[in-house]
Amino acid sequence: SQKIEQNSEALNIQEGKTATLTCNYTNYSPAYLQWYRQDPGRGPVFLLLIRENEKEKRKERLKVTFDTTLKQSLFHITASQPADSATYLCAALGGGSYIPTFGRGTSLIVHP
């Protein structure tokens, strides 16, 4: 069955460093990958979308890559700030169906 896997352990980093979160997919060839941010007690908020024919996408301090050979997407936050602390969710779509499949999310904690 289709699987989206994100590191379930929290990622702790120091303010100013680059945070890198991983999303791996198996038994699946998604056409799109999306990244969302979720704060406690709130709904997910869309951040970036990347298509399978795009290697990289940027938005301000955020960068997403899509490697169809490794079946992986990396999400980077440069110059991280404590306000970036949240759970980040990866979602895959396409590849035969547009049923969105979410990963479990990775918690990012940025220490001042």
Place this chain on the structure above:
Amino acid sequence: DTAVSQTPKYLVTQMGNDKSIKCEQNLGHDTMYWYKQDSKKFLKIMFSYNNKELIINETVPNRFSPKSPDKAHLNLHINSLELGDSAVYFCASSQDMRNEQFFGPGTRLTVL
């Protein structure tokens, strides 16, 4: 202006009761969704409607019945509530299945 709104925000009820959660979006989107997020934060799609037509119906007990009276509304009715139904339920909308989703604030359902 709230883009995707849900009511109620909290719902506490006894096993066996029937309850409804309402969702409205003012973004003019064609597609709406219901998700369930369990205690392990796993976000799983339940239903999706496109222009009031059901297009996704993932393995959900038939005690759950979505209803879309118009494109801007997607309500969720749950019959004979069980303990395992306790979770946070999110409504979302998107322009179409390939685009980013906008999530509501969630409804925390607790079944006692």
